[in-house]
Amino acid sequence: MKYDVIIVGAGILGSTIAYLASENGLKVAVLEKEEEAGLHSTYRNTGVVHRPFYLNPESRKASALAASRSYDFLKEFVNDNGLYWNQLGTLEVATDSASIKKIRDYENWAIKNGMKESEFQVLDKKDICKIEPNVKGELAFLSKTDTVVNFKQISEKMIETARAKGASIFYGCDTKKISGEGVVSCLLNGTEKKFSGASIVVVAGGETFNFAVMNGLSGYAQLHFRGDYWKLSDVKGMLFKRNIYTVPRFPNFPFLDPHIIKRHTGGTEIGPNAFLVPGPYDYEGTVSKILKNVLGTGEGPFSIKAKLFMNSEFMKMVFADWKISLFKSSMIRKVSEFATGITKDDAIGKGISGIRHNIINKQGFISEPFFYVNGRTFFVLNYNSPGATGSPWYASVILLLLLKKGILDTAYSNLILSNDNEILSVKTIS
Ligand SMILES: Cc1cc2nc3c(=O)[nH]c(=O)nc-3n(C[C@H](O)[C@H](O)[C@H](O)COP(=O)(O)OP(=O)(O)OC[C@H]3O[C@@H](n4cnc5c(N)ncnc54)[C@H](O)[C@@H]3O)c2cc1C
Numbered sequence: 001m002k003y004d005v006i007i008v009g010a011g012i013l014g015s016t017i018a019y020l021a022s023e024n025g026l027k028v029a030v031l032e033k034e035e036e037a038g039l040h041s042t043y044r045n046t047g048v049v050h051r052p053f054y055l056n057p058e059s060r061k062a063s064a065l066a067a068s069r070s071y072d073f074l075k076e077f078v079n080d081n082g083l084y085w086n087q088l089g090t091l092e093v094a095t096d097s098a099s100i101k102k103i104r105d106y107e108n109w110a111i112k113n114g115m116k117e118s119e120f121q122v123l124d125k126k127d128i129c130k131i132e133p134n135v136k137g138e139l140a141f142l143s144k145t146d147t148v149v150n151f152k153q154i155s156e157k158m159i160e161t162a163r164a165k166g167a168s169i170f171y172g173c174d175t176k177k178i179s180g181e182g183v184v185s186c187l188l189n190g191t192e193k194k195f196s197g198a199s200i201v202v203v204a205g206g207e208t209f210n211f212a213v214m215n216g217l218s219g220y221a222q223l224h225f226r227g228d229y230w231k232l233s234d235v236k237g238m239l240f241k242r243n244i245y246t247v248p249r250f251p252n253f254p255f256l257d258p259h260i261i262k263r264h265t266g267g268t269e270i271g272p273n274a275f276l277v278p279g280p281y282d283y284e285g286t287v288s289k290i291l292k293n294v295l296g297t298g299e300g301p302f303s304i305k306a307k308l309f310m311n312s313e314f315m316k317m318v319f320a321d322w323k324i325s326l327f328k329s330s331m332i333r334k335v336s337e338f339a340t341g342i343t344k345d346d347a348i349g350k351g352i353s354g355i356r357h358n359i360i361n362k363q364g365f366i367s368e369p370f371f372y373v374n375g376r377t378f379f380v381l382n383y384n385s386p387g388a389t390g391s392p393w394y395a396s397v398i399l400l401l402l403l404k405k406g407i408l409d410t411a412y413s414n415l416i417l418s419n420d421n422e423i424l425s426v427k428t429i430s
Helices: 012-023 061-080 097-112 125-131 151-164 205-214 287-295 302-309 312-326 328-335 387-404
Strands: 002-008 028-032 090-094 120-124 139-143 147-149 168-171 173-178 183-188 191-202 221-227 230-232 243-246 259-262 268-271 275-277 347-350 354-361 370-374 377-381 427-429
Touching (some): 002 012, 012 151, 090 125, 097 139, 120 125, 125 139, 147 151, 173 205, 191 205, 205 377, 268 328, 302 354
Parallel strands (some): 002 028, 002 191, 028 168, 370 427
Antiparallel strands (some): 221 275, 230 268, 259 268
C-alpha cells in the first residue's frame, strides 16, 4: 500500500502530524519502535505548556510563533477529550541585577509574541512574597497562563484519534533505513518490512540525526544533555503554588536552569539540569558516563564539537551540571538561590530523567529546530524545548511545506495553524 505520509516516530510531534494529516483525509502510516506512543522526550519532560514570554522574538522567532499559535489548539484538544490541563502559571524570578534586565525584556517579548496584557504581571520583591512566601527574588515575571499537562497522554490521544480516522499505526517497528525516494525499511517483530509513501517525515527524536546523515546531511554534530529531577516531599512541595523558574545562568546555551515544577501526578519536583551524556537513551548512570564522555560523546565529527569543548563558559556549565547530577546537595544549593525552606532531606528520590538532543555546527549551538529535506523525505532536527508546546504549529508547517513542494495535494481545512508567511521562519536545508 502506498501512503501519503509515513511518519517515523510517535512522540508528540509525530502524533500531532498523524492527527492533523488524518483529519485532512491523508493516508497515514506511523512507524514507532516502542510498543506505545510518547515514551521518550514526550514522557520524560517537565510537562509545561510554555507561553512565549521568554523567547526572543527575533532569534527564537519560530519557537515563539509555535508556542503562541499552538496554545489554543492544545487547550481545545485537551478539553474536548477530557485530558489533564492545570493552568496554574509560572513565576520566573531574577535573583541578581543582571537578570532584572531580562525580566524587563520578557514584558516586551510577551507582547511581541502575542500574549495579552491580562496574561502576565511583573512583581517586585514584596509582591513575590505575597503570592509565593517561600520564593526570594528581586523582580519576577508571572505568566498566568503557563499550564501543566501530561504530554504523553496528549500524544496517545492524537494517535488514537488518527487511527479512528484511518491512520495505520505500527508499534514495535524499528526503522533501520530511510531513502529520499519514499521508502522506509524497518524491523517489525524481527522481520524486515518495507513501506512506501509520497512523503516521509522523520521525527525520531535523538535518532533523526543519524538518519539525516545517512541521507547526506553534513557539517553538523549532535550532543545529548540529560535533565535529572528530584522529587520533593509533599510537605515541602505544598510550599509552592505554581512552577518557579529563574532567569537562566548561561544565556548563550539553550537550557533553562533547574526549577520547581508541579506535576500532573500532583507531586512537586526540582530539576532539570543539563548533564552531558554520550547517547540518546542514557537515562541512567553518572560516573561511568562522565568517563565515557571524555572519550567521545554524541554523534558527528569531533572537529565540529572541538570549538565548543574549548569554550570555557560551556565547560563551566558542563561541570556545574555534572555536579548537580552527582550530588543532591548541589541541586539543593542551586534551588536555594531562589527558594527557602528546602534541605537535602526534602529531596526524597529521583524523578524521571529526559534527554535533549542538541545539534551544533562549528559556531556552536543551533538555537532553533530546523528541517533537512532530501527528495520526498523531511528530517526534523534540534526539536527541543518548547517543542512539546509548539508541536501543533510545527506539524502544520511540515504539512504545508509538503503541500507547497507538490508532494501532497490535499485541500486542507482550518486545522492548519500556520500560513505561507510563517513557514519561512523555519530554516529548511536540502
Ligand atoms: C528534560 C526535558 C524537559 C522538557 N520540558 C519541556 C516542557 O516543559 N515543555 C515543552 O514544551 N517541551 C519540553 N521539552 C521538549 C519536548 O519534550 C520535546 O521537544 C518533544 O517531546 C520532542 O518530541 P518528539 O516527538 O520530537 O520526540 P520524542 O518524544 O523523543 O519522540 C520520538 C519518537 O521516535 C521514536 N523512534 C526513535 N527512533 C526510532 C526508529 N528508529 N524507528 C521508529 N521509531 C523511532 C521514539 O521511540 C519516540 O517515540 C523538554 C525536553 C526535555 C528532554
